[in-house]
Amino acid sequence: MFHKAHLFFAILYGGTTAAIMIIMSLSYLRISEKNLHNNQFASFENDVGTVVISLEQSTYISMQWLAGIESRNGYSIFVIDNGVPFLYNTLRNPVDSYSQMLLTESLDAYNIMFKTEKVETEGSSYSGVWHTEYEFISPTTGNSYFCALIDIERNTSLSQIIILHSLEDLRTSIRNQRILFLWMNLGTVTALFIFAYLFTGKLLKPLQENQERHMQFIAAASHELRTPLSVILASSECCRSADAAEQAGFFNTIRKEGRRMNNLIDEMLMLAHSGIKHFPIEKKSVELDTLCINTYEAFEPLCRQKGITLSLTLPDMPLIRCACDSDRIAQVLSVLLHNAVSYTPEGGCIELALAYHRERRSSFEITVTDTGVGISDDDKRHIFERFYRAEKSRSTKGHFGLGLSIAYEIVTAHHGKISVQDNPGGGSVFSVRLP
DSSP, rough: OOOHHHHHHHHHHHHHHHHHHHHHHHHHHEEEEEEHHHHHHHHHHHHHHHHHHHHHHOHHHHHHHHHHHHHHOOOOEEETTTTTOOHHHHSSSOHHHHEEEEHHHHHHHHHHHOOSSSSSOOOOOOEEEEEEEEEEEEEETTTTTEEOOOEETTEEEEEEEEEEEOOOOHHHHHHHHHHEEEEEEHHHHHHHHHHHHHHHHHHHHHHHHHHHHHHHHHHHHHHHHHHHHHHHHHHHHHHHHHOOOHHHHHHHHHHHHHHHHHHHHHHHHHHEEEOOOOOOOOOEEOHHHHHHHHHHHHHHHHHTTTEEEEEEESSSSOOEEEEOOHHHHHHHHHHHHHHHHHHTTTTTEEEEEEEEEEEETTTEEEEEESSSSSSHHHHHHHTTTTTSSSSOOOOTTSOSSHHHHHHHHHHTTTTOOEEEOOOTTTTTEEEEEEE
């Protein structure tokens, strides 16, 4: 399931980002090509304007001057005098079939796109220079050209200069730019999908780990529920054929296993409530020293039975009351002491201590110190997480690995902090800080 979700989100994230990037890239490429085309046409117009100014200031057309314009700018120039090709065409550009075709197509394009606005009057002696710049595509070759048609009218003589500039270099430049953008986009899209795959995998990893812990918890809880349920069913069957004395023992077993199941279900429901932000907390004014004494008295017989020394340390000065839920805090202390008793060997020591720190934002600190087996550094990072338990064999300890998760939720609901560190003499020190 997570593998499919990983691929889906990677494709969704990478595809969306790549689509936006490609659209922006194509838009920029379109604008760039348009600007490149416009700039080259503007440069062509400037060159034509320079030619027109020179023609207006001169009374004749120099073939050497026209040849210089052709060689410097890569233009093709045709000169027509009263409809007859000028001598320059024969000397510089022999009028072969291709040149004649190109000249004819440029004039045809001009006649299609523009209409002559000036009206010639018979016998008029008007002089002037007119020029028109346009772009056309050769119907024969498919190549594009910038073209300028310059009309030079002096008295009754009409000369025309046609300047052509092939856009093949511009087309090559645009094609190379498109290829460059294509490779850039391919590289960027590939990098985006790799990043999207790694990024979404990192995002989904905590969810996957949490799901795995859920599944492990469900499997473990099912095992824990099945065991007492099997004992209850077996005991109830045995009650049918047992005498009164034996039935009392079976009823006692059923009651014991039923309470065990009830405790597990309560712990599961408590975590479920905390998960939906409805953790039940009822704060009241509580004397924490009295709460610690009551907890100590409850666990002292159990510790004495197991050969463990349990001590209680309280401040000498009277303490102010703490605003907290006494039942929940007592539950936290029970969890910590129960774990300490479970993992402390015979002959060990457990200390329950209460302190009040005025310099630390007037906070209470309750510590449970044991001389047990201790907790590894890796387990310290996860020990308060839900469904996590360092000890895999639950049956040997008699609890389900949910206690510390519940303790964490209770302390967090009180805006406090719970932590664990190593005991310098061996074992662990659990600390609960309450405001």
